[in-house]
Amino acid sequence: MTYVIVGNGVASVGAIEGIRKLDKEGNIVVVSEENTPTYGRPLISYFLAGKIGLDRMSLRPDGYYEKNNVELKLGSRVVGLDTGSKTLALSNGESVSYDKLLLATGGVPFMPPIKGLEGPGIYNFTTLAHAEILLDIAQNIRNVVVIGGGLIGLKAAEGLFDNGLKVTIVELGPRVLSAAFDDVAGKMVSRRLETEGLGIRCGSTVEEVLRGPSGGINGVRLASGEIIACEAVVVAIGVVPSLTPAKEAGLNIRRGIKVDEFLHTSAEDVYAAGDVAEAYDMITDDVRVTPIWPNAYSQGYYAGMNMTGKKHEKHPGGLAMNAISFYGLPTASLGMVNPAPEEDCEICTYADEEKQTYRKLVFRNDRLVGYVLVGDIDFAGLYTGFVRFQLPLSDEIKQELKDGRPSALLWPEHDFETRWTPDHE
Amino acid sequence: MRRVYPNKDFCIGCHICELACLTAHSESKDLIIAVREEQASGLRPCKAVYEKGPVCVSLSCRHCENPSCVTACISGALYKDEESGKTKYDESQCVGCWSCLMACPFGAIRRNPSKGKIIKCDLCEGRDKPACVEACPNAALSYEDR
Numbered sequence: 001m002t003y004v005i006v007g008n009g010v011a012s013v014g015a016i017e018g019i020r021k022l023d024k025e026g027n028i029v030v031v032s033e034e035n036t037p038t039y040g041r042p043l044i045s046y047f048l049a050g051k052i053g054l055d056r057m058s059l060r061p062d063g064y065y066e067k068n069n070v071e072l073k074l075g076s077r078v079v080g081l082d083t084g085s086k087t088l089a090l091s092n093g094e095s096v097s098y099d100k101l102l103l104a105t106g107g108v109p110f111m112p113p114i115k116g117l118e119g120p121g122i123y124n125f126t127t128l129a130h131a132e133i134l135l136d137i138a139q140n141i142r143n144v145v146v147i148g149g150g151l152i153g154l155k156a157a158e159g160l161f162d163n164g165l166k167v168t169i170v171e172l173g174p175r176v177l178s179a180a181f182d183d184v185a186g187k188m189v190s191r192r193l194e195t196e197g198l199g200i201r202c203g204s205t206v207e208e209v210l211r212g213p214s215g216g217i218n219g220v221r222l223a224s225g226e227i228i229a230c231e232a233v234v235v236a237i238g239v240v241p242s243l244t245p246a247k248e249a250g251l252n253i254r255r256g257i258k259v260d261e262f263l264h265t266s267a268e269d270v271y272a273a274g275d276v277a278e279a280y281d282m283i284t285d286d287v288r289v290t291p292i293w294p295n296a297y298s299q300g301y302y303a304g305m306n307m308t309g310k311k312h313e314k315h316p317g318g319l320a321m322n323a324i325s326f327y328g329l330p331t332a333s334l335g336m337v338n339p340a341p342e343e344d345c346e347i348c349t350y351a352d353e354e355k356q357t358y359r360k361l362v363f364r365n366d367r368l369v370g371y372v373l374v375g376d377i378d379f380a381g382l383y384t385g386f387v388r389f390q391l392p393l394s395d396e397i398k399q400e401l402k403d404g405r406p407s408a409l410l411w412p413e414h415d416f417e418t419r420w421t422p423d424h425e
Numbered sequence: 426m427r428r429v430y431p432n433k434d435f436c437i438g439c440h441i442c443e444l445a446c447l448t449a450h451s452e453s454k455d456l457i458i459a460v461r462e463e464q465a466s467g468l469r470p471c472k473a474v475y476e477k478g479p480v481c482v483s484l485s486c487r488h489c490e491n492p493s494c495v496t497a498c499i500s501g502a503l504y505k506d507e508e509s510g511k512t513k514y515d516e517s518q519c520v521g522c523w524s525c526l527m528a529c530p531f532g533a534i535r536r537n538p539s540k541g542k543i544i545k546c547d548l549c550e551g552r553d554k555p556a557c558v559e560a561c562p563n564a565a566l567s568y569e570d571r
Binding site for chain 1: 430432477480481487522534535
């Protein structure tokens with residue numbers, strides 16, 4: 001049996017571990033465009049900020065690939081996929097055959113159509129290579145504009161600011177972190193960043209990147225007419241699934257590669273996992289691309305197990321979650337955070353501006369379906385339990401949660417017995 | 426593998442398990458110094474005692490078969506040890522992103538606020554029996570293979 005995995009992010013690692021749990025013998029080949037063995041991708045913000053060195057980037061110990069008997073083909077781009085003959089064509093002309101294939105190609109930065117965006121001085125922040133480039137240019141420039149106030153944009157901004165640059169974030173939405181956060185939490189983070197000295201322009205867009213006669217960047221012009229001087233622009237609007245080679249091979253695609261609950265695509269023996277996959281989400285009860293780290297690992301793991309043929313197990317479904325800190329202000333958000341009115345959710349919030357603490361709980365049909373915590377995040381996991389296991393809530397228990405007192409003793413007796421203290425693990 | 430199992434029927438909510446845990450994970454291995462001095466500099470017990478009316482229970486990391494914390498860890502600090510089955514933690518790798526703290530549905534991971542790193546039960550590495558189990562005066566914690 002030969003397993004081929006395209007991509008070397010965390011979904012790829014999950015797949016290796018899922019396969020090796022059940023099949024110690026089969027060949028595993030990992031093909032990756034990147035030149036480095038797997039690394040903790042979110043760590044690139046810690047690297048850019050100078051908090052950790054290259055030596056701490058790796059996600060698994062040295063010798064991981066050898067130990068798991070994995071053949072690595074780094075710096076190799078997949079240019080073709082033939083699901084009939086079950087072969088991949090690589091950019092160096094090589095052809096690789098598979099019995100089972102996993103597409104874990106992740107996402108690529110979305111580049112909006114902005115005048116002047118093409119040319120030098122434009123950067124992204126999704127790979128270690130990007131982080132190394134930014135660290136390098138940070139030594140030679142003084143001002144940078146970051147387009148996009150999502151998690152990636154804010155982290156790029158923070159890292160560049162820590163390198164002594166003057167940084168301005170331009171966000172189209174009315175607040176930063178629009179997807180993972182709500183107004184109150186977004187504003188708390190904005191304030192923290194502004195207090196540190198970062199510039200933030202919400203509700204605005206870059207209309208044009210201004211360039212000098214030699215092509216170098218002088219600044220950007222916003223829709224408001226304001227001109228912000230800078231020598232470089234980081235585009236961090238979001239990532240879109242990297243659909244090469246799935247698209248050309250005719251796989252069923254909507255936003256991402258469509259997979260069933262077993263992570264299997266529309267093509268025989270081809271699976272997909274991570275930021276490229278469009279899969280079932282346990283809270284929204286629909287299929288969507290949930291480009292977050294734990295989801296990618298877990299999809300990879302289930303895909304790996306299912307690829308061995310020794311198991312046929314449904315993935316429990318994605319659950320959006322983000323934990324991130326901004327200059328010592330920790331935050332956590334999970335599940336449904338900004339429910340649409342038709343979801344008929346009950347929302348409960350508590351805020352203490354002075355202590356920089358915020359808690360938002362989202363209930364639907366007497367279940368907790370999401371939360372946002374800013375500042376005091378110590379109980380995050382206890383709230384997660386209520387979402388993950390969809391534990392029923394009486395009025396009394398709900399009140400305890402609302403009062404910031406979640407506890408395992410609020411679990412139904414049966415759930416406590418079977419999950420906390422099972423007779424068999 | 427052997428795990429620590431709590432028994433609500435026996436727990437009297439005395440918090441002695443927390444103190445035993447604190448001492449076992451302290452530098453000084455001395456209860457008074459651990460509580461008075463080391464706690465002030467960030468040391469926390471890996472256990473937490475929960476109370477609801479007359480019912481109480483002492484909980485800590487379950488060392489799950491498929492742990493959510495390992496799935497969520499971005500730095501490789503948390504991993505599953507194949508031989509022992511334990512969910513292990515390498516503090517030197519931790520960057521304090523708190524992803525595991527959020528992902529663990531059992532709420533079993535805590536923060537060391539001074540170090541900016543997590544605290545998690547290691548089943549008392551190097552001891553025969555975890556300190557909490559040894560210290561419990563009413564056998565409300567057992568260390569067994571179920």
